[in-house]
Structures are given as C-alpha cells and as structure tokens.
Amino acid sequence: MTRPHDKLQTIVRAYQQICAGEEPWIALGNFRSAWYGYAKDIREQLVCEPLMQPVEETEHTRKWAAFCAASVEFLCDRYSVACPAWTREARYRLTAPWWHTKHIYHIATRVQLMQTTPEPFARCNIFCGNRLFQNKYEMSEWVQEARARGLKSPGEIWQYARQKEISIHGG
Template identity: 50%
Template sequence: MGEWIQSIADTYKAICAGEAPWVALGNFMNAWYDYAKDQREALVSESLPALATSSLEQRRWAAFCVASVEYLCQRYGLHCPDWVYQSQYSLVEPWFHAVNPHKPQVRARLIETTPEPFTRRNIYCGNKMFANKYEFAAQAGTTSPNQAI
C-alpha cells in the first residue's frame, strides 16, 4: 500500500498493545473513509494475528474488528475476505458495548439497532459507530468533515 496506512490487522495489534480501542479503530476508519478509500480491500485482506493467550477483552475486540470488516464490505459492495467467517471470531457470551449496558432499555435498543454482522458474533453496539463524517460532509456541501461538525 505504499506509505503506511492502518489496516484492520494493524488496528487489532494496536489494541492488543494497549492503544485505546476507539483510537485504533478511528485510525482504521480514517483510512477506510478517506486516506485509503481506493485501497479498501487491502485494508481488510490480512487476517488478525492469532494470540496464544488472548484475554476476554482481546477476544471481544477481535470479534468487533471482524464484524466491522464484514459490515463495511457489505455496505460498500466489496468482497469480504474468507478469514472473517472463522468461528473463533464469535463470542460465547453476549457483549453489550454501550455507556449503560446493564439498563434494560439500553440493551433493548442495542439488540434492535445493531447490524447483523455484529449480532451474529454476539456483539451488541448499536448502529452509529460507523457514521461517516466524510460522506456527511459531502452531502452537506462542505469541503472538510470538520466544517460539517
């Protein structure tokens, strides 16, 4: 890919190395939506590295990264890589990722609004995590996503 652009595999490695998950995912999403949007298939072609001793938190973020790849490939009409469909990327216990995940109304909203690539992997996070500020800026007629916000 020439200059370094953060792939989903790089994103997961960064999370496992201690980077805040939403910072790492934000770097990937900036590449996906803007910096390397012409290289999207390359951003998701490499599978996540296997970790011999992964924690529950790392398994959750691995499943989230994989669900993200499937969701984004579906949304943008790209071939989804086969490695995404490995059963190791599904969680045994449901993971409700939200500010107040134990409130019944929050859980109900997450169950209702989470895209299928996530729910199939037992992740419930809603449908707002991939709001594309670059597409929003283009629709709003601004030249920069920061102008639209």
C-alpha cells in the same frame, strides 16, 4: 525500503495496536480514517489479511478481535467490497453477549441495542447499535451535494444528509 501500503492503517494493524495496549477507539479511528479517507480506493487491501492471534489471548483481545471481524463484514457489505472469508471464522463469535454501553443493566437499552445492531455484530454476539460507522467524510460530501441541489436551509441540508446516512448505515 518502505512500500506505500506498509504504512496503511489496516484492520490487522489496528488489532495489533489494540493487543499492544492502544486504546481501541484510537486504533479503530485510524483504520476508519484509512477506510473513509486516504485509502478508500484500496479498501480491499485494508481488510484482506486475517487477524493474527495474540501471544496471550484475553477476554479483551477476544472481544476486540470479534469487533474487528464484524466491522470488516459490515463495512464490506455497505461499500460493496468483497468480504474476506476470515471474518466468518468461529473464533470471532463471542460466547457471551457484549453489550457495548455504559447502561448494561437497563433492559430497555439492551432491547434497543438488539433491535438496532447491524447483523454482522449481532452474529458475533456484540450489541452496539447502528451509529458506530458514521463518518465526517461522507457527511461533508452529502452537505455539498444538498447545496448543489439547491437546498439552502440548514435544516433541509441536515435532513438531506441524514437521509443519505440512513440509506447507507441504517437508522
């Protein structure tokens, strides 16, 4: 018998899929759909279990394990969910910086990433900026909220929603 939470796209499931060859952004996108959408009332269940080390660890799996741990820490902080202790294990700290950009050799890009990357990612030596966890669910809610407050101009509505986003996720 399948329990309802067996089908949840937990961070453990996302990481297992990445290790099995799934495109990381697909697996993490499915996790984000759970976090922001259908499982937002049970977020702790999505992140409580630690990642299992793959049978064959590679640079790819180490990077994405660190990314998953930093993501959990970031999201738990932003949404007032108790952050599981496993995210702070030393194995999730990369020894060399991971510049998550196509422009790795541009110094200005690196500087910008160092200035804008949220602390949980920077602590793991991942530099990715602060726009990774924007989501359509919240943006839609904020647009509706702006309209309920009487804002009518598309520019004003966008500005209201953007300010809400900045207050939660940063610039």
